[in-house]
Amino acid sequence: MAERLHPLSGFLRRVRAIARKEAIHLLREPRTVLVSFAQPVMLLILYGYCITFDLHNIPFAVWDQDRSEAARQLVRPLSAGAQSHTFWLVGYIAHPREIEPLLATARARFVLVIPRGFGADVAAGRTATVQALFDAADSNTAGVSAGYLVGAIAAHNARLATYAVARRHGAHVGAPAPAPSLAGGDTKLQWEPIDLRWRVFYNPDLASRRFIIPGLIGMLLTILAATLTSTTIARERELGSLETILTSPVGAGDLVIGKMAPYVLVAAANVVMVLVVGGLMFGTWARGNLLTLASLSLLFLLGMLALGMLISARAPNQQQALLFAILATMLPTFFLTGFTFPRSNMPWILQAISWPLPATQYLIAIRGVFLKGIGWRILWPQGLWMAITTLVLLIMATRIMRVSLARGLE
Amino acid sequence: MSAAEWVVETEGLTRRFDGFVAVDHLTLRVPRGSIFGFLGPNGSGKSTTIRMLCGLLKPSEGRAVVNGFDIERHPEPLRQSLGYMSQRFSLYPDLTVRENLEFYGGVYDLEPGPLAERIEQVFDQLRLREHGNDLTAALPLGWKQRVALGAAMLHQPPVLFLDEPTSGVDPASRRMFWEILDSLAVGGASIFVTTHVMDEAERCDLLGVMYGGHLIAQGTPAALKEAFPGFLYHVDAAPLLEALEAARRLPFVADAAMFGDALHVTLPADDPERLRRELESAGVTVRDLRRISPTLEDVFVQLIALRERAAEGAEGGGR
Ligand SMILES: Nc1ncnc2c1ncn2[C@@H]1O[C@H](COP(=O)(O)OP(=O)(O)OP(=O)(O)O)[C@@H](O)[C@H]1O
Ligand SMILES: [Mg+2]
Numbered sequence: 228m229a230e231r232l233h234p235l236s237g238f239l240r241r242v243r244a245i246a247r248k249e250a251i252h253l254l255r256e257p258r259t260v261l262v263s264f265a266q267p268v269m270l271l272i273l274y275g276y277c278i279t280f281d282l283h284n285i286p287f288a289v290w291d292q293d294r295s296e297a298a299r300q301l302v303r304p305l306s307a308g309a310q311s312h313t314f315w316l317v318g319y320i321a322h323p324r325e326i327e328p329l330l331a332t333a334r335a336r337f338v339l340v341i342p343r344g345f346g347a348d349v350a351a352g353r354t355a356t357v358q359a360l361f362d363a364a365d366s367n368t369a370g371v372s373a374g375y376l377v378g379a380i381a382a383h384n385a386r387l388a389t390y391a392v393a394r395r396h397g398a399h400v401g402a403p404a405p406a407p408s409l410a411g412g413d414t415k416l417q418w419e420p421i422d423l424r425w426r427v428f429y430n431p432d433l434a435s436r437r438f439i440i441p442g443l444i445g446m447l448l449t450i451l452a453a454t455l456t457s458t459t460i461a462r463e464r465e466l467g468s469l470e471t472i473l474t475s476p477v478g479a480g481d482l483v484i485g486k487m488a489p490y491v492l493v494a495a496a497n498v499v500m501v502l503v504v505g506g507l508m509f510g511t512w513a514r515g516n517l518l519t520l521a522s523l524s525l526l527f528l529l530g531m532l533a534l535g536m537l538i539s540a541r542a543p544n545q546q547q548a549l550l551f552a553i554l555a556t557m558l559p560t561f562f563l564t565g566f567t568f569p570r571s572n573m574p575w576i577l578q579a580i581s582w583p584l585p586a587t588q589y590l591i592a593i594r595g596v597f598l599k600g601i602g603w604r605i606l607w608p609q610g611l612w613m614a615i616t617t618l619v620l621l622i623m624a625t626r627i628m629r630v631s632l633a634r635g636l637e
Numbered sequence: 638m639s640a641a642e643w644v645v646e647t648e649g650l651t652r653r654f655d656g657f658v659a660v661d662h663l664t665l666r667v668p669r670g671s672i673f674g675f676l677g678p679n680g681s682g683k684s685t686t687i688r689m690l691c692g693l694l695k696p697s698e699g700r701a702v703v704n705g706f707d708i709e710r711h712p713e714p715l716r717q718s719l720g721y722m723s724q725r726f727s728l729y730p731d732l733t734v735r736e737n738l739e740f741y742g743g744v745y746d747l748e749p750g751p752l753a754e755r756i757e758q759v760f761d762q763l764r765l766r767e768h769g770n771d772l773t774a775a776l777p778l779g780w781k782q783r784v785a786l787g788a789a790m791l792h793q794p795p796v797l798f799l800d801e802p803t804s805g806v807d808p809a810s811r812r813m814f815w816e817i818l819d820s821l822a823v824g825g826a827s828i829f830v831t832t833h834v835m836d837e838a839e840r841c842d843l844l845g846v847m848y849g850g851h852l853i854a855q856g857t858p859a860a861l862k863e864a865f866p867g868f869l870y871h872v873d874a875a876p877l878l879e880a881l882e883a884a885r886r887l888p889f890v891a892d893a894a895m896f897g898d899a900l901h902v903t904l905p906a907d908d909p910e911r912l913r914r915e916l917e918s919a920g921v922t923v924r925d926l927r928r929i930s931p932t933l934e935d936v937f938v939q940l941i942a943l944r945e946r947a948a949e950g951a952e953g954g955g956r
Binding site: 241470637 | 688695713722736742748
């Protein structure tokens with residue numbers, strides 16, 4: 228019989244054997260690894276070139292029923308030729324019949340309707356209403372346009388308010404301040420009394436691509452890591468090798484750690500690749516310390532691999548494992564963690580639900596490192612939280628694996 | 638008797654699948670250091686029994702002790718002491734023979750140094766060396782089965798459970814396989830092996846025959862043949878099929894079965910002339926009729942036939 232020295236050395240030998248075997252599978256069937264590399268590149272190209280979260284020259288039309296100076300003042304800063312290239316006035320219309328064809332052909336993304344009496348309301352200090360009709364077929368563009376428009380109108384409101392305040396104090400102000408730039412130019416607005424919150428939401432001082440790379444790393448790690456490990460037990464079951472393993476002294480912990488090990492390298496290589504390819508393609512390089520980036524990523528990565536193992540321990544077959552891993556990671560990452568939709572725009576309940584997700588914290592951390600160059604000194608709460616969740620996921624994966632193994636072939 | 642003498646000991650071991658009883662109150666004792674042959678038609682519960690003994694399935698009822706460890710209460714030491722070769726080939730096809738063995742060695746806590754030596758030993762013993770660096774998927778079935786045996790015996794377990802290890806294997810590999818099993822048993826290992834091949838059953842120290850989840854007979858091959866009820870005759874007749882049907886119709890014939898190009902007919906009394914007369918009066922030419930001693934196959938076929946007839950009778954009586 229085998230000599231046994233120390234319980235830990237036995238554990239390490241078993242883990243090593245499993246990790247080695249798992250690595251050989253990956254090397255002999257490089258498709259898994261290659262696909263894991265191809266996906267991020269495709270996503271990078273897709274997000275980098277095709278989908279921009281920034282919009283320029285959003286075409287719009289105006290239906291000015293009021294034809295007052297106040298109405299023209301509202302439209303002027305929006306139209307092209309102003310410092311901003313965010314909007315582009317395609318023309319005025321005179322009849323509601325013209326609205327639909329304009330939107331339907333996408334010659335205009337929205338139509339701004341200025342009602343009769345707008346000028347009088349503004350002059351009298353009453354709340355004036357304008358209406359914007361959106362083409363929401365591309366809801367993302369519509370949403371972003373709406374955001375910009377809200378911002379622009381808020382800026383306009385601010386000018387009006389300042390003008391009104393100044394006038395009330397008896398100072399002579401000849402004309403409203405010039406239109407502030409919508410894409411930055413915050414210096415001009417420093418003295419504005421109204422807080423322009425929209426600027427935070429749409430992050431106009433950052434190019435989206437810069438913003439996208441760290442987000443992409445976060446999404447990648449989540450989905451990739453969890454899907455890579457999620458099918459591993461089902462595969463052994465389908466192959467019949469699980470039956471043999473179950474009669475050996477291999478324990479749940481050995482399997483979880485041993486099987487995760489080679490995938491740590493695969494996922495880490497993916498992160499490096501996204502950083503390099505993203506950098507080369509878009510010229511966006513991480514501002515912060517790469518070690519900070521690596522350590523935060525590793526903490527998060529281990530948790531996601533453990534999540535995959537946890538799914539693996541319960542999934543009856545490979546297809547279901549994969550499906551579940553994708554559902555469990557893609558949907559929350561996409562909709563809750565702030566990858567696509569800013570968390571601050573979410574209802575408070577969703578914000579509360581999404582906060583403890585490790586992906587949320589990772590996204591905060593990695594954006595901090597990547598965009599702002601901040602380090603562990605500021606990001607330690609994120610690091611700590613990820614360490615805790617990773618530990619919990621590892622323990623849960625081992626527990627669930629133990630239960631599954633104890634059930635044997637049932 | 639002390640537990641040390643029995644390597645496998647079960648009492649009322651039962652396994653149900655959704656109400657269907659696959660193994661029904663099995664009570665079995667296998668002496669240490671022997672080759673135990675587990676026989677039985679398809680679906681008689683052999684694999685289910687082995688899986689329970691290896692800790693892969695929980696018994697619905699009853700208990701079992703393997704190598705001194707209760708299978709439910711001490712699963713961990715049990716695992717260290719057994720090697721299992723499942724009915725379905727279960728090594729990794731994308732790993733080489735050596736990598737497969739290294740994996741199983743590591744999983745059984747063998748240290749790298751001793752493991753490398755042990756793999757060389759197994760390579761010699763199973764004559765696997767020339768294909769040691771080939772992918773397991775590329776090997777012929779006989780070789781694959783030898784690799785699987787190698788993986789099961791690598792950590793030198795005192796008990797080996799081999800579920801149809803030679804199914805689909807050519808006679809030469811089969812012979813080599815059994816030579817290895819013999820040498821392992823000589824070395825003190827206990828081997829629990831299922832088979833459908835009577836030549837192999839003949840080589841076992843002890844046999845157990847399963848039918849419908851029950852152990853219907855048990856003993857050494859010689860004892861089982863000894864216990865064969867009635868007298869067995871070799872009948873060379875033409876036309877053979879008509880002879881078989883005629884024999885089966887005769888009320889004093891206990892059993893009749895085709896055996897190669899002749900019949901094996903069992904009579905409760907030693908009266909071959911009556912058999913010859915009745916067959917000839919049914920229009921069959923009897924060329925040769927002599928008493929023979931039963932082979933294991935005769936024993937097995939008869940045991941099953943008796944059970945089947947009893948089951949049919951019970952069904953018919955119930956109607
Ligand atoms: N997991 C399971 N679920 C339901 N029924 C099962 C299961 N495993 C086995 N059985 C049934 O139990 C019975 C005994 O099966 P078992 O595999 O033990 O037979 P066996 O003697 O090994 O047969 P064979 O010679 O074909 O290998 C069969 O009828 C089989 O269909
Ligand atoms: Mg079987």
